[in-house]
Each structure stands twice: as structure tokens, then as C-alpha cells.
Amino acid sequence: MLKVVNLAHAYGDQQVLAGIDLSVGDGELVSVVGPSGCGKSTLLRSIAGLIKPSHGQVLINGVPVEQTPDDLAVVFQDYSRSLFPWLSAAGNVALPLRRKGMSRRARREAALAALDQVGLAGSADKYPFEMSGGMQQRVAIARALAYRPALLLMDEPFASVDAQTREDLEDLVLAVRANHNMSILLITHDIDESVYVGDRVVVLTRSPATVTESLTVDLPSPRDQIATRELEAFVRLRSEIGRLVRGRPDLVGEQ
Amino acid sequence: MKAVAESRAGAVRPEPRRGGPLRIVWAVVSRFWLVPVVVAAWEAAARAAASIDFPPPSAIVLRMRELWLSGPPTRLFLSDDAIADLLPGLGRMFAGWLLASLVGVVAGIALGRAATAAHYVEPLIHFARAVPPPMLITLFVLLFRSSTQTQLAVIVFGVIWPVLLNSMDGARSVERGYLDTAAVFGLGRRERLLRIVLPAAAPKIFAGLRLSLSLALILMVISELVGSTDGIGYELLQAQRGFDSPGVWATILLLGLLGYVLNAVFVLVERRVLSWHVRGTRTT
Amino acid sequence: MTGARLVRGAVGVAGFLAVAELAVRSGYLDERLLPPPTVVVREAVLLVADPEFTSGLVGTVSRWLTGLALAIAIAVPAGVLLGTVAWAERATRPLLEFLRPIPSVALIPLAILLIPDDFLMKISVIVYASLWPILINTMYGLREVDPLAKDSLRSFGFGRLAVLCRVSLPSTAPFIVTGVRLSAGIALILAISAELLAGGAEGLGVFVIRAGSGNRTDLVIAAALWAGTAGVLSNTALVAAERRLFRWHHVRSGAVT
Incomplete structure (x- = not known):
């Protein structure tokens, strides 16, 4: 599905990414975890075609990414900067569908269906300022779902909401993934989260970032916020990833 | 759609309307009492001054009516x-x-x-x-x-x-x-x-x-x-x-x-x- | 402002002048009506030595600044009063709401009738017009003062006056300067309009009327260049003052002008 080959990027003479290799298989959910400021967002922006990396290649289904690929959607961390405040929830979800040649009615129906999936059936005509942060991020997720991308990128999607909402949203992502055959790349700084939602966890070093390890998460599905986190396998994985980043104090006590 | 309009209007005006007619009267009086005072003072001063260049408001309003509001209904x-x-x-x-x-x-x-x-x-x-x-x-x-x-x-x-x-x-x-x-x-x-x-x-x-x-x-x-x-x-x-x-x-x-x-x-x-x-x- | 940006700006100005020059010289625009930029610039330079023009410029600018200073002296205390005493603000609001939208130039004919002294007449219309932006911005600024800052000072036992002087006024200052900047533009419009309507011994407006009656569009444009320069200078000075004095303040004012 997605293949990143020796990707490197520098802003001016500041090197942020130093040769990243990673891949996401069809229907796979890969978490990328790393200390903040290590270049995770730069990685995501390169994959999304928002910036042109200095070196290396991003391939989606074998085709190099030049501009923003058609089959790709992104959920950004800061919903307040990615949801359009002048559009209702349904309007936000329906807007990207314009380029799919759908009729006005079909767009609206697709938007309502997507909002229903994220549990916002009754809020289609609400405006962002009338919704809580968690609801707004659900709208952003619905927008990505309605777009029906082959690859979904999520950039710290739960970092701006409170702990309870965060757990709900993690489960929401797992649920929609079970329903759609979608490949997901989720970027996070939270080790627990990366293990909880991921099929595989890719660990980055601090800037200039490289991949230190790629661990397969062998946990039973469906996952459960309490039971899964109690499993010995979960605790072991978490410790292992923690150890991988030990000695990097910038990860400890972060945010 | 309607519900949204209502909830938004409600958000703009957070204060619930309370109190009877007395309160409304008070609200109007406390807001607008100075207007009649100023107009009355102006009228009195203008009449006292009796200057052609400084007509009382009543004369101004009459003139306005004469100039622009004397047409057919x-x-x-x-x-x-x-x-x-x-x-x-x-x-x-x-x-x-x-x-x-x-x-x-x-x-x-x-x-x-x-x-x-x-x-x-x-x-x-x-x-x-x-x-x-x-x-x-x-x-x-x-x-x-x-x-x-x-x-x-x-x-x-x-x-x-x-x-x-x-x-x-x-x-x-x-x-x-x-x-x-x-x-x-x-x-x-x-x-x-x-x-x-x-x-x-x-x-x-x-x-x-x-x-x-x-x-x-x-x-x-x-x-x-x-x-x-x-x-x-x-x-x-x-x-x-x-x-x-x-x-x-x-x-x-x-x-x-x-x-x-x-x-x-x-x-x-x-x-x-x-x-x-x-x-x-x-x-x- | 980077070097490249400065160069581009200079290129833009030069390009504009060159195009205008060509348009006139080639006969596309009528030379008798619109003189070419070279002529206008030459006239503008020559105006500096023309006592009729310079006394007019000095006269207009001094009335402009006097009016603006008086407006500040009246509007800031009034704004502070209305911004801090709630009942006064409530009582005067309907009056202000009505007085404010009166287009200030309409008062010039009335002022001509009421005030026989030419200087006083001109000053009073300038003052009236420049009061509003300063007054409104002062009141608005006071309303925006962080209540937490006021409370924290009050909790240390400071009185109302101390809170006003130490918290409210300093945090309102950037708004006041913004108001002054808006007023300066309007005051210059009024200063010149009053001269156009009432005439007088000297002034930019008087000069322009005389130049216009002699069909000297070159002189009219040259004088407008100097008036624009005065406007740019005052605006630049006030923006610089805002930036220098209130670096801590990010005023997200609604309008740019």
C-alpha cells in the first residue's frame, strides 16, 4: 500500500528526517511513535504530498507521490485549524466529495452516513463552534471516512482532547477500521496509544529521525480499554518500546 | 435547521428573559432617559437664545417634515x-x-x-x-x-x-x-x-x-x-x-x-x- | 521588510511611473488634462520653493495637528469616563449612536453659519470628526481589560484609581493609538474639505481650488502628492509608535486602515 524509501528532509541546514524506511500493508494500522519534535509531522506532510522531501521516495501502490494523492485523507491534530468554521458538520464532511462528481444530494447523504458512523447523527447541522473538541475531531474523522481513502493518515489525532474522549476516539478508529478496508498510518507521541491501536509500531529516534525498530503488536481483537491494557503482552510491548527510547529524556514526562 | 438557528440565537443571548413589565420599563428608562433631557435642554436653550442660526429641535423637525414628508400617503x-x-x-x-x-x-x-x-x-x-x-x-x-x-x-x-x-x-x-x-x-x-x-x-x-x-x-x-x-x-x-x-x-x-x-x-x-x-x- | 521586497516595491513604483509617462507621451491620455509624471514630479519639487504652496501646507498641517491634539485631549478622558462608569455609558449610548454616523463633512456648512471665525470653524469640524474613533477605541479598549489583572491588583488592596492607572490605562493604550491613527486620516480629510468649502487665506484646499480654476492639473496632482506624503508620514509614525511601545500587545483590530 504505502512504501517510504530512504526519506530525508531538511529545513534549510537543519536536518529533520535522516533516511526513513517504512511500509504499511493493505488494511494494516501502523503507529509511528517518537519523541516530539523528532520530525513526525514532517514525515506525515511528506507522505501527504504537502511538502517535497529533500531525498527519498514515497510510493502509494507503487506510484511515486508527486502532489497530494487522490486516495488519501488526513486527520490533523488541531481540529480547530482543519475544520472550516463557516461550514456545518455535514458541510465540512461533504465539501471534499465535490471532486468525486457526486450530486448535491448524494454528497449530503454520504456526509450524514459518515457522521452517523462516528456517533454524530443528530449534529449534522451544527457548526464547529457549537461542538466540543471531541465532537469536532469526530467530524474530522467522519470527513476522512466519507472520502473513502485507501490510505488514512492521522497526525496526533487525539492529542488535543481530554483523556476520556481520547479513549472513545481510539475505539472509534478501531471500529471504523474494522468496517472499512482501510490502511491507516497513525502518528503519535504516546507509547500506550501506539500499542493499543496498532497492528505494528514503528519507533523513531529523535531528530534527525531514523527508524530504530518496527514491532508487531500481537494482541487479540477486538481490543478493550481495560482488558487489553492489562494483558501481559501489552505491558511487555509497552516496556519494550519504552526501553527503546530510554536514554532519550525528551520522551520522558512529555506533554 | 430550525433547531440550529434557535440554539445559536440562544447562545448569542445567554441571559434568560426575566421579570415583568416593570423591569422592561426600567430597562428602557435607564437606557434612554438622557435623550429627552438633552432634547428639552436644547429646546429651552434655543428658545432663550432666539438666534436664527440655532433653531430649537421642534423647528428642525417641522422643517424636515416640510421638506421631505409632505408628499401623498x-x-x-x-x-x-x-x-x-x-x-x-x-x-x-x-x-x-x-x-x-x-x-x-x-x-x-x-x-x-x-x-x-x-x-x-x-x-x-x-x-x-x-x-x-x-x-x-x-x-x-x-x-x-x-x-x-x-x-x-x-x-x-x-x-x-x-x-x-x-x-x-x-x-x-x-x-x-x-x-x-x-x-x-x-x-x-x-x-x-x-x-x-x-x-x-x-x-x-x-x-x-x-x-x-x-x-x-x-x-x-x-x-x-x-x-x-x-x-x-x-x-x-x-x-x-x-x-x-x-x-x-x-x-x-x-x-x-x-x-x-x-x-x-x-x-x-x-x-x-x-x-x-x-x-x-x-x-x- | 527584506531587501528583495524593497527592490520589488521600487520596481513597482518605477514601472507605474514609466507606464503613465508612456501613456501620456504616446497620446493615449490627453496631455493637457493629465500631465506626464516627469512634469508632475518637477512641479512637486518646484512647489517647495513656492511660498503660496508652502504656507498653505504649513497652515493645513498645523490645523490638522491642532485639531487632532484637541480631539485626543477631549476623547481620551471622555472615553475613560464612559468606559469605567457603567451608568454614564448606558445613558449616553443612544446619543452617541446617533451622533456618530452623521457624516462629519455635512457639519461644515453648519459650522460656517454658526462660527464666524475661520480658524475656529475649521478646527471645530476637525475636532468633531476625529473625536469618534478615539472615543470608541478607548471605550472598547477599557472593556477588553483582563478582569483577572484588575482583580489581582485589587486583591493587594489597591483602590479603583490605582487599578485604573496601573492596569486599565496601560492595557488600553494600544487601542487609543489605533484610534488616533484612524482619526488622523479622517482629520486630514476634514481639514482639506473645510478649505474647499469655506476657502480662506491659505491651505492645501485653497491652493488646489486656485490651481484647478487655472486648469493646472499638474499643480493639483503635485499638491496631492504632498498631501499623500503627509498622510504616509503620520501613518508610518503612528504605526512605528504602536510597534515600539506595545510590542507586548497583539492587537487583533478588526480593520486595517
Whole structure:
């Protein structure tokens, strides 16, 4: 599905990414975890075609990414900067569908269906300022779902909401993934989260970032916020990833 | 849809309405008591002074009625003079304002999105808007001969700058996240401009439009005072030259009412169009 | 402002002048009506030595600044009063709401009738017009003062006056300067409009009328260039003052002008 080959990027003479290799298989959910400021967002922006990396290649289904690929959607961390405040929830979800040649009615129906999936059936005509942060991020997720991308990128999607909402949203992502055959790349700084939602966890070093390890998460599905986190396998994985980043104090006590 | 409108209205007015008629009376009195006091004091002072140039408000209101509200009821009592004085000037003002707004918004958004191009013209724009428009009335009079064209030119030249600069600023400072999102979801150039940049810049554009509307009224009056044969400003000048001081006062009062109504209507439209923004970081 | 930006700005100005020059020289625009930029610039330079023009410029600018200073002296205390005393603000609001939208130039004919002294007449219309932006911005600024800052000072036992002087006024200052900047533009419009309507011994407006009656569009444009320069200078000075004095303050004012 997605293949990143020796990707490197520098802003001016500041090197942020130093040769990243990673891949996401069809229907796979890969978490990328790393200390903040290590270049995770730069990685995501390169994959999304928002910036042109200095070196290396991003391939989606074998085709190099030049501009923003058609089959790709992104959920950004800061919903307040990615949801359009002048559009209702349904309007936000329906807007990207314009380029799919759908009729006005079909767009609206697709938007309502997507909002229903994220549990916002009754809020289609609400405006962002009338919704809580968690609801707004659900709208952003619905927008990505309605777009029906082959690859979904999520950039710290739960970092701006409170702990309870965060757990709900993690489960929401797992649920929609079970329903759609979608490949997901989720970027996070939270080790627990990366293990909880991921099929595989890719660990980055601090800037200039490289991949230190790629661990397969062998946990039973469906996952459960309490039971899964109690499993010995979960605790072991978490410790292992923690150890991988030990000695990097910038990860400890972060945010 | 209806529920949304209600909940939004509720959000704007958080105070629940409470209390009976007494409270409403008190609210009106505490807000408006000074108005009758001032009018009464003015009336008394003017009668005491008995000066021709300083008529009491009652005389001014009478004169207003005589000038503009003596027509037949079928025309809402508007007199021939009211129609002849008000319409041409207002027509020129709106024409000038709309033309300037259109050009200002389009050029402003284009320049706001094209940073390099903006660098070439910015010094010219900043200089042009610093030139006080009345300085150019004589120039436009010589250039155009026709008084309608002259007045349109004065109004357009005078009011375009706030719209242009605010549109530029608005288009330039569109949240990067909005543009990233638009790019990720593959919105085309046209859609990006119309559906992202334009609404994102709308609050600033409206601030510019509002400023330019009040400026347009000022310029309409000055251009009619200096070089015109009709319009409210021309009537004002005639009244002054004929030492018809109640007429001068009445005209000023009329212009005040006009300014008030224009602004009120504009605010109403702005609230509707920018309802999503009213709750946010409105400043003006 | 970077070097490249300055160069581009200069290129833009030069390009504009060159195009205008060509348009006139090639006969596309009528030379008798619109003189070419070279002529206008030459006239503008020559105006510096023309006593009629310089006395006019000095006269207009001094009335402009006097009016503006008086407006500040009246509007800031009034704004502070109305911004801090709630009942006064409530009572005067309807009056202000009505007085504010009166287009200020309409008052010039009335002022001509009421005030026989030419200087006083001109000053009073300038003052009236420039009061509003300063007054409104002062009141608005006071309303925006962080209540937490006021409370924290009050909790240390400071009185109302101390809170006003130490918290409210300093945090309102940037708004006041913004108001002054808006007023300066309007005041210059009024200063010149009053001269156009009432005439007088000297002034930019008077000069322009005389130049216009002699069909000297070159002189009219040259004088407008100087008036624009005055406007740019005052605006630049006030923007610089805003930036220097209030670096801590990010005023997100609604309008740019």
C-alpha cells in the first residue's frame, strides 16, 4: 500500500528526517511513535504530498507521490485549524466529495452516513463552534471516512482532547477500521496509544529521525480499554518500546 | 435547521428573559432617559437664545417634515424634493461603493494570495490611500466634466483602499491548516479560492466594507457640496447659502439618520453572513 | 521588510511611473488634462520653493495637528469616563449612536453659519470628526481589560484609581493609538474639505481650488502628492509608535486602515 524509501528532509541546514524506511500493508494500522519534535509531522506532510522531501521516495501502490494523492485523507491534530468554521458538520464532511462528481444530494447523504458512523447523527447541522473538541475531531474523522481513502493518515489525532474522549476516539478508529478496508498510518507521541491501536509500531529516534525498530503488536481483537491494557503482552510491548527510547529524556514526562 | 438557528440565537443571548413589565420599563428608562433631557435642554436653550442660526429641535423637525414628508400617503408621504434629493446621491454612493468593493475584494484576494506580486504594488497602494480624496475632487472635475462621473470617481477612489487592504490581509492570513486540509482533499484552485480563502477572509473583508460604507457617505456629501447640481449635499449647500438654518440642521439630521440606517442594515447583513464567526473572535 | 521586497516595491513604483509617462507621451491620455509624471514630479519639487504652496501646507498641517491634539485631549478622558462608569455609558449610548454616523463633512456648512471665525470653524469640524474613533477605541479598549489583572491588583488592596492607572490605562493604550491613527486620516480629510468649502487665506484646499480654476492639473496632482506624503508620514509614525511601545500587545483590530 504505502512504501517510504530512504526519506530525508531538511529545513534549510537543519536536518529533520535522516533516511526513513517504512511500509504499511493493505488494511494494516501502523503507529509511528517518537519523541516530539523528532520530525513526525514532517514525515506525515511528506507522505501527504504537502511538502517535497529533500531525498527519498514515497510510493502509494507503487506510484511515486508527486502532489497530494487522490486516495488519501488526513486527520490533523488541531481540529480547530482543519475544520472550516463557516461550514456545518455535514458541510465540512461533504465539501471534499465535490471532486468525486457526486450530486448535491448524494454528497449530503454520504456526509450524514459518515457522521452517523462516528456517533454524530443528530449534529449534522451544527457548526464547529457549537461542538466540543471531541465532537469536532469526530467530524474530522467522519470527513476522512466519507472520502473513502485507501490510505488514512492521522497526525496526533487525539492529542488535543481530554483523556476520556481520547479513549472513545481510539475505539472509534478501531471500529471504523474494522468496517472499512482501510490502511491507516497513525502518528503519535504516546507509547500506550501506539500499542493499543496498532497492528505494528514503528519507533523513531529523535531528530534527525531514523527508524530504530518496527514491532508487531500481537494482541487479540477486538481490543478493550481495560482488558487489553492489562494483558501481559501489552505491558511487555509497552516496556519494550519504552526501553527503546530510554536514554532519550525528551520522551520522558512529555506533554 | 430550525433547531440550529434557535440554539445559536440562544447562545448569542445567554441571559434568560426575566421579570415583568416593570423591569422592561426600567430597562428602557435607564437606557434612554438622557435623550429627552438633552432634547428639552436644547429646546429651552434655543428658545432663550432666539438666534436664527440655532433653531430649537421642534423647528428642525417641522422643517424636515416640510421638506421631505409632505408628499401623498401613497408614496409613504415622501415629497418630490425627498425623492429628487435623496435618490441620485444615494444611487451614486451605492454604485461607487459596490464598484469599489468588487474591485477591492477581487484585487485584494488576488494580491493576498500572491505575495510576490503584492510586494510590487504595496508602496503604491499605501501612498494612494494616504492621499486625502478631497484633494482630488478638483482634478476629477477637470478630468470628467460630468458631475456624476466626478462624484463616482471621488467615491471609488476614496473607499477602495480599506476594502483592498483588508481583503489582502484576510486572504494573506488564512490559517495554514485550512489550506493543508484543502490540498489533502484535492480541492481545485477555484474551489480553494471560493470555498476556503473567501470565507476565511470574510470577517476582515466585512470590516473593510463597513469602514468604506461610512466613508462613502462622507465622500458622497463632500462631492455634492463641491461640484454637483443635485443630491443631499447640494441641498445642504443651498440651504446654507440661503441662510435657511433650520434647513441646514434638518439636512444634517437626515444625513445622521441615513448613516445610522446604513450602518444598522450592514451590521444585520454581516451578522447573518458571518453567523459562524460572531461567536468567535469578533473585535470591531 | 527584506531587501528583495524593497527592490520589488521600487520596481513597482518605477514601472507605474514609466507606464503613465508612456501613456501620456504616446497620446493615449490627453496631455493637457493629465500631465506626464516627469512634469508632475518637477512641479512637486518646484512647489517647495513656492511660498503660496508652502504656507498653505504649513497652515493645513498645523490645523490638522491642532485639531487632532484637541480631539485626543477631549476623547481620551471622555472615553475613560464612559468606559469605567457603567451608568454614564448606558445613558449616553443612544446619543452617541446617533451622533456618530452623521457624516462629519455635512457639519461644515453648519459650522460656517454658526462660527464666524475661520480658524475656529475649521478646527471645530476637525475636532468633531476625529473625536469618534478615539472615543470608541478607548471605550472598547477599557472593556477588553483582563478582569483577572484588575482583580489581582485589587486583591493587594489597591483602590479603583490605582487599578485604573496601573492596569486599565496601560492595557488600553494600544487601542487609543489605533484610534488616533484612524482619526488622523479622517482629520486630514476634514481639514482639506473645510478649505474647499469655506476657502480662506491659505491651505492645501485653497491652493488646489486656485490651481484647478487655472486648469493646472499638474499643480493639483503635485499638491496631492504632498498631501499623500503627509498622510504616509503620520501613518508610518503612528504605526512605528504602536510597534515600539506595545510590542507586548497583539492587537487583533478588526480593520486595517
